Amino acid sequence: MKHHLILRVVTKMLIPSILLFALYVQFHGDFGPGGGFQAGVIFAAAFILYAIVFGLETARRVMPTWLLQSLIATGLILYAGVGFVGMFLGGNYLNYTVLTGHAHSGQHIGLLLIELGVGITVSTVMIAIYFSFASRTPRMGDEDW
Amino acid sequence: MEFILGHYNYWVVIFLMMAGLYVVVARGNLVKKIVGLNIFQVSVFLLYISMGKVAGGTAPILVDEPVVYSNPLPHVLILTAIVVGVATTALGLALVVRIRESYGTIEEDEIQVANAADDLLEENRP
Amino acid sequence: MLLTFLGMTAFAIIHTHHLFAVVMMSGVFSLLSAGLLVMLDAVDVAFTEAAVGAGISTVLMLGTLTLTARREKVSKRANWVPLIVVCVTGAALIYGTLDMPLFGDPNAPSMTHVMPEYIEGTEHIFQIPNVVTAVLGSYRGYDTLGETAVVFTAGIGVILLLGAVGGRKRDARDENESGEGS
Numbered sequence: 001m002k003h004h005l006i007l008r009v010v011t012k013m014l015i016p017s018i019l020l021f022a023l024y025v026q027f028h029g030d031f032g033p034g035g036g037f038q039a040g041v042i043f044a045a046a047f048i049l050y051a052i053v054f055g056l057e058t059a060r061r062v063m064p065t066w067l068l069q070s071l072i073a074t075g076l077i078l079y080a081g082v083g084f085v086g087m088f089l090g091g092n093y094l095n096y097t098v099l100t101g102h103a104h105s106g107q108h109i110g111l112l113l114i115e116l117g118v119g120i121t122v123s124t125v126m127i128a129i130y131f132s133f134a135s136r137t138p139r140m141g142d143e144d145w
Numbered sequence: 146m147e148f149i150l151g152h153y154n155y156w157v158v159i160f161l162m163m164a165g166l167y168v169v170v171a172r173g174n175l176v177k178k179i180v181g182l183n184i185f186q187v188s189v190f191l192l193y194i195s196m197g198k199v200a201g202g203t204a205p206i207l208v209d210e211p212v213v214y215s216n217p218l219p220h221v222l223i224l225t226a227i228v229v230g231v232a233t234t235a236l237g238l239a240l241v242v243r244i245r246e247s248y249g250t251i252e253e254d255e256i257q258v259a260n261a262a263d264d265l266l267e268e269n270r271p
Numbered sequence: 272m273l274l275t276f277l278g279m280t281a282f283a284i285i286h287t288h289h290l291f292a293v294v295m296m297s298g299v300f301s302l303l304s305a306g307l308l309v310m311l312d313a314v315d316v317a318f319t320e321a322a323v324g325a326g327i328s329t330v331l332m333l334g335t336l337t338l339t340a341r342r343e344k345v346s347k348r349a350n351w352v353p354l355i356v357v358c359v360t361g362a363a364l365i366y367g368t369l370d371m372p373l374f375g376d377p378n379a380p381s382m383t384h385v386m387p388e389y390i391e392g393t394e395h396i397f398q399i400p401n402v403v404t405a406v407l408g409s410y411r412g413y414d415t416l417g418e419t420a421v422v423f424t425a426g427i428g429v430i431l432l433l434g435a436v437g438g439r440k441r442d443a444r445d446e447n448e449s450g451e452g453s
Binding site for chain 2: 284403
C-alpha cells in the first residue's frame with residue numbers, strides 16, 4: 001500500500017476521530033444510544049482500518065500480542081469482578097445499589113464499569129480475530145478473480 | 146383489510162427468512178451458506194423488533210414530557226442476539242478457511258466426494 | 272419501500288455466482304436493515320447492526336474470500352426439494368402469525384407483562400435516561416455476562432483455529448504440509 005498516498009493521508013486523519021467517537025459512545029451509553037458493544041466494535045474498526053492501510057506488521061507493533069491476550073480476559077474479569085464486589089459488600093451478585101449505598105449513583109457506577117468491561121472484551125476480540133485472518137498467507141494468486 | 150395491513154410486515158419478514166433458509170439449504174458453496182445464515186438472522190431480528198413497536202411511540206430514551214415509548218425488551222434481547230450472531234459468523238468463516246486448506250475446495254459436493262474416498266481408503270487398509 | 276429493497280437484495284444474493292458481489296450485497300442488506308430498524312424506533316439495535324453487520328462481518332468475509340475461492344460453482348442438480356421445504360416452512364410460519372396482535376398494537380401482551388415495571392423503575396429509582404442500557408446492564412445483567420463470555424469464547428476459538436495471533440505461522444504451515452503429505 002505504499003503508493004496509495006491519498007488513502008494513507010485520509011486514514012491518518014480519520015483514525016483519531018473514529019477512536020474519539022468510540023470513546024464517546026462508550027461513556028454516553030447511559031444517556032443516549034450506545035453502550036459497550038457498539039463502542040467496542042467501532043474501536044476495533046479503527047484498528048482494523050490501520051492494519052488494512054498500513055500493513056499487518058505495523059499494526060502488530062501498535063497492538064502487540066501479549067496486550068491483546070491480556071485485554072481479552074481483562075474485560076470479562078472486570079464484569080464478573082463487579083458482581084463479586086457487590087456480593088462481598090452484602091448484596092446479591094451483580095447488585096449495584098450496594099456499591100455506594102445510594103440507588104442512583106450506585107447504578108451509574110455499576111453500569112459504567114460493566115460497559116467498560118464489555119467494551120474492552122468486544123474490541124480486543126474483534127481485533128484478534130482480524131489479525132488471525134490476516135496473518136494466514138493466501139495460498140492462491142490472482143488468477144481466480 | 147386492517148388484518149392484512151396489520152400483519153403485512155410479518156409476512157414480508159417471513160419471506161426474507163425463507164430466502165435466507167433457501168440459500169443455506171440449496172447452495173453448495175460454504176461462504177454463500179454463511180451469507181444466507183446472516184440473512185436469516187437479520188430477518189429474525191426484524192421480526193422481533195417489529196413485534197415491539199407501538200404505533201405513535203418513540204425511541205425508548207426517557208425524556209421529560211410524557212410520551213409513549215416503544216417496548217424496549219425486544220431491543221435488549223436482539224442486541225445480545227446480534228453480538229452472538231457475529232461471533233458465530235466469525236467462527237464459521239474460520240472453519241471455512243481451515244476446510245479450504247485441508248480439502249482444497251469449499252464446494253459441498255466435492256468435499257463429500259473427498260470424504261467418501263477417504264472413508265474407502267480407511268476401510269481397505271489392513 | 273425499504274422492505275422492497277431488502278427483498279430485491281435477498282433475491283440477488285440467491286442468484287449471483289460471483290462471491291465478491293455476494294459479500295458486498297450482504298453488507299448492503301445489513302445497512303438497509305439498520306435503516307429499517309431506525310424506522311421501527313430501535314436506535315440502539317440499528318447502531319449495533321450497522322456497525323457489526325456492515326463493518327465487521329463484511330471485513331471478515333472479504334478476508335475469507337482472499338483465502339478461499341472467488342466464484343461459486345454453478346451446480347446442475349435439481350433444486351425443487353429445497354424449494355418445497357422452504358415453502359412448507361414459510362406456510363407454517365405464516366399460519367402461526369395469524370393470531371398475533373396487529374402491528375403497533377399498544378395492548379399486546381408483550382407490552383403489558385413486564386415492561387411498565389421496568390420503565391417505571393428506570394424512570395423513578397435509577398434515573399438513567401437510556402432504558403435499553405439500564406435493562407441490559409441491571410435488570411438483565413446475567414444475560415449480558417453470558418453474552419460477553421460468548422464473545423470471549425468465539426475469540427479464543429478463532430485464535431485456536433487459525434493459528435496464533437503472534438508470528439508462529441511458519442510452524443503452522445510446515446505442520447499442515449506434513450499432515451497433508453502423509
